[in-house]
Amino acid sequence: MRRDEYDLLVQGGGMIGLATALAAADGGARVALLDREPPRPWQGGEVRQRVSALNLASERLLTGLGVWPEILAERAGRFEAIHAEDAASEARVRFEAADAGLAHLGHIVENELVCAMLAARAPQAGVSRLAPGAIAEWTPEAEGLDVRLEDGRRLRTRLLVGADGAGSAVRTRAGIHARVAPYGQEAVVANVTTGARHGHAARQRFLEGGPLAFLPLADGRCSIVWSLPADEAEVTAGLSDAAFTTLLDEAGGSLVGGIESVGPRARFPLRRLHAERYIDERVALVGDAAHVIHPLAGQGANLGFRDAATLAEGVVTALAAGRDPGGRGLLRRYERARRGDNHAMQLAMDAFHAAFTRHDPLLVRLRGAGFGTADRVPPLRRAFMRAATGLAGELPALMRTPGVAA
Numbered sequence: 001m002r003r004d005e006y007d008l009l010v011q012g013g014g015m016i017g018l019a020t021a022l023a024a025a026d027g028g029a030r031v032a033l034l035d036r037e038p039p040r041p042w043q044g045g046e047v048r049q050r051v052s053a054l055n056l057a058s059e060r061l062l063t064g065l066g067v068w069p070e071i072l073a074e075r076a077g078r079f080e081a082i083h084a085e086d087a088a089s090e091a092r093v094r095f096e097a098a099d100a101g102l103a104h105l106g107h108i109v110e111n112e113l114v115c116a117m118l119a120a121r122a123p124q125a126g127v128s129r130l131a132p133g134a135i136a137e138w139t140p141e142a143e144g145l146d147v148r149l150e151d152g153r154r155l156r157t158r159l160l161v162g163a164d165g166a167g168s169a170v171r172t173r174a175g176i177h178a179r180v181a182p183y184g185q186e187a188v189v190a191n192v193t194t195g196a197r198h199g200h201a202a203r204q205r206f207l208e209g210g211p212l213a214f215l216p217l218a219d220g221r222c223s224i225v226w227s228l229p230a231d232e233a234e235v236t237a238g239l240s241d242a243a244f245t246t247l248l249d250e251a252g253g254s255l256v257g258g259i260e261s262v263g264p265r266a267r268f269p270l271r272r273l274h275a276e277r278y279i280d281e282r283v284a285l286v287g288d289a290a291h292v293i294h295p296l297a298g299q300g301a302n303l304g305f306r307d308a309a310t311l312a313e314g315v316v317t318a319l320a321a322g323r324d325p326g327g328r329g330l331l332r333r334y335e336r337a338r339r340g341d342n343h344a345m346q347l348a349m350d351a352f353h354a355a356f357t358r359h360d361p362l363l364v365r366l367r368g369a370g371f372g373t374a375d376r377v378p379p380l381r382r383a384f385m386r387a388a389t390g391l392a393g394e395l396p397a398l399m400r401t402p403g404v405a406a
């Protein structure tokens with residue numbers, strides 16, 4: 001049987017798999033993409049519930065991939081400031097883009113819009129989108145993998161990328177163990193109309209049960225991400241619109257001039273997950289397949305885009321030099337570049353989570369002091385903003401050029 005041959009086969013057509021595929025194909029790699037679901041062309045309509053706060057580094061990548069102008073033209077909520085407050089100590093901290101010499105810190109974008117724009121560009125870049133399906137198994141062979149899909153199709157690839165999300169079948173099949181720890185919380189998300197204009201600020205209030213964020217949408221409303229103990233989240237999300245509005249107003253209405261109306265709610269269980277390895281023989285994991293973190297700082301997809309840019313750069317560089325894009329050295333460098341970075345972010349999120357869900361008076365005082373210091377010391381504020389923009393540390397080439405994004 002004739003087999004199609006690729007340098008890269010990506011399983012998973014979410015934001016991160018699509019970005020990996022496109023970045024590698026733009027650099028000259030032969031790429032195939034496989035997802036159980038067919039792509040969903042963008043249809044506009046009501047703002048979706050799943051949004052992500054994308055930082056400047058992710059904007060740069062999406063600019064380089066040729067989709068950022070289309071995303072901005074469709075709709076994206078720019079944020080120029082981050083305001084955080086601790087309900088228990090009433091301490092506040094404000095980060096303004098202008099203080100760091102920036103025009104903005106990022107955008108709130110619908111995940112479905114990002115996927116649709118990347119998927120629309122993929123064929124132009126030469127990415128072969130295989131008919132919906134999944135990998136059944138693969139076998140190593142000389143300088144590649146022989147891959148069999150569930151429907152019996154066979155193909156050959158030099159590198160297989162698992163971008164198939166938190167429940168990654170590629171990760172499981174490669175025998176890569178993942179450490180998983182539930183946070184005991186669920187995130188309730190909804191789009192809400194607020195009494196005051198959002199003023200392009202992302203606002204977050206740390207409450208006893210978990211953080212409540214108001215993220216500015218392009219249509220003037222806010223997307224809320226409200227982390228609550230799992231049992232409370234179920235009850236809260238199931239309340240009538242009127243009862244939910246009242247509860248949300250009590251929890252965080254003061255941040256946004258009150259809550260006027262709320263849209264449908266959705267819930268997402270929150271857990272931490274980290275793959276013990278990101279690589280196996282001719283296999284690499286990216287995005288949620290490799291790591292899942294608490295959404296309190298809105299960094300999961302941003303870290304995934306950095307994985308995508310780093311891995312694609314390695315593949316493209318190897319091909320240009322006539323080297324193997326699935327070679328062990330390349331994969332080791334990818335893992336070294338990304339695993340420590342992602343682990344550090346996970347630890348930071350866990351520390352925040354632990355510090356803000358415990359309520360002994362000493363900790364509350366320490367939190368208040370911490371917020372106060374961050375608010376008063378400009379170099380600290382600038383360091384935080386640099387981290388939030390994703391521009392700290394060594395950047396992959398696709399995130400180094402500002403383009404139109406920053």
Ligand SMILES: Cc1cc2nc3c(=O)[nH]c(=O)nc-3n(C[C@H](O)[C@H](O)[C@H](O)COP(=O)(O)OP(=O)(O)OC[C@H]3O[C@@H](n4cnc5c(N)ncnc54)[C@H](O)[C@@H]3O)c2cc1C
Nearest residue numbers: 012014015016036053134164165287288298299300301302
């Ligand atoms: C409430 C909440 C808020 C968040 N907010 C932010 C934020 O503000 N900023 C941010 O950066 N991140 C945020 N995140 C994290 C972000 O949503 C994820 O990190 C990101 O969506 C992961 O993308 P992915 O492409 O890796 O995985 P996914 O989006 O899970 O995509 C996986 C793809 O693989 C496909 N697939 C799965 N299994 C198979 C299989 N066996 N065969 C074939 N295909 C398969 C699926 O159909 C899917 O298309 C948030 C997360 C949550 C829960």
